[in-house]
Amino acid sequence: MNLAGKVAVLGAGLLGASFARAVKEYGVADRVCMWSRGESTRAKGRALCGVFDEVFDTPQEAVKDADLVILCTPTEHIPVLAKEIAGSLKRGAVVTDVGSVKRNICKKCSEIINPTGAVFVGSHPMAGSEKIGLEYSDASLFKGRPCFVTPYSEIEAEAAGLLRKIWTDIGMRVHFSTPAEHDAIVARVSHLPHLLAGLLCINASNFDKDDLKKYAGPGFRDTTRVASGSPAIWDSIIADNRVEILHALKSYAANFNEMLEAIEQSDFKLIGEMLRKAKDFRDELQKTL
């Protein structure tokens, strides 16, 4: 049995289009409709065989009669889009998003959507790629990856349950948390590694003696892969999650300074303990793959 009759995907980048493919592949819904702000994306969407049943020119048309609406635009547009569609939603429709910061989005969208008789519950599927755009969409993008579902208040419990089923059906490991807990967690497991990978590239590009790119082995490549992501998304991530990102950066700086001092003083015992702790954590992480 389908979990949702009609799904509306608003915004068809990598995540939105991959979600549409997954919904089709795993039989989560009968129909998948799409709207995207860019005319060329809509044209590409129409040309994709068997992914979107219909592509609309306005978000209001796309969400009409939809049981599930998923907002896959850049984070800063999500509350704006929620306002645009609020009057067109079916009563009882579930609206979610894929934004990587949740506190701000969930508060605003719940306030906009819930009074209409539809329900908003945030999601954050932690899947992606440094390749962006509908061209790279892939039904298996979500497989084995973690996904947050972040109900903002108790009235959203039923909708959260439906979202848990849908994300699980397309292969994700679903975790419930409050929007605030989510933001503290992703600051440490997502935003911090992205910023550090970028800083490592900046450091290498500033090295004045030689072009370091030709010497970069697999370790450097892996450690910096995410620095290839689009810088455009960071304005809204930092605007929305500045406090938790600063907490994460400052606790990281404390670890960094402890290591720097240990190396300065050739304190091999402390260096060894720190690297052992890191290895234990990473080895355990590997087992959760």
Added chain:
Amino acid sequence: MNLAGKVAVLGAGLLGASFARAVKEYGVADRVCMWSRGESTRAKGRALCGVFDEVFDTPQEAVKDADLVILCTPTEHIPVLAKEIAGSLKRGAVVTDVGSVKRNICKKCSEIINPTGAVFVGSHPMAGSEKIGLEYSDASLFKGRPCFVTPYSEIEAEAAGLLRKIWTDIGMRVHFSTPAEHDAIVARVSHLPHLLAGLLCINASNFDKDDLKKYAGPGFRDTTRVASGSPAIWDSIIADNRVEILHALKSYAANFNEMLEAIEQSDFKLIGEMLRKAKDFRDELQKTL
């Protein structure tokens, strides 16, 4: 035509055993002999089909008549091992190593080996894996990876030329540099990313609210992969390359503090510029794969 008649591999961990496999697969030498300090490693080496023609119980026996000797032990044992074999080397033999720090090793080993009529030239093949040990050896480990060859003085030019041919034959992109330049470069492209990956794991493991492992997506996994490496090798890396590692850490700290301040002040223009610079570097790096 073979580049070397007989190769002696001393120390048969992942790198030594993979080198032996590659030498066989690409026809670089007629015979590959092996010695390893651990009796169990020697036994495993004897059991590996078609990799080692002979496994010896002493390094002196293994290097007898060898045209190329490659020292694949942990870094701190390399000069010790050089002393042990110096009296048994064939005149004109080329001795190299795979240590990840070169200034100290090249100075010591050239002083030990060159007066015997053999020639030492350091190598650093930047290939590896977080999996260690002969069990994981793989002839294709070196393919497409960078390899430093670091002659210490002009008299080593001919030996360096032979090493360039051999590493190129098994698939590596060879770069010549002085041992000192090498150490400055690897502090930034290898040692720094390893330490930062470790610090990111330490930071995550210190998070007191939850176990962050279950939320780690592909970005966190890639960024921290190298933290799974053996902590045991770091004593000698830091002992040998402390000054350059401290330079690298301090220049990184300057970039880090600039980013931290930009986020504190919501200076989106500067944040965007920094992340754009990082992305440009990483995108260019991707093209060199």
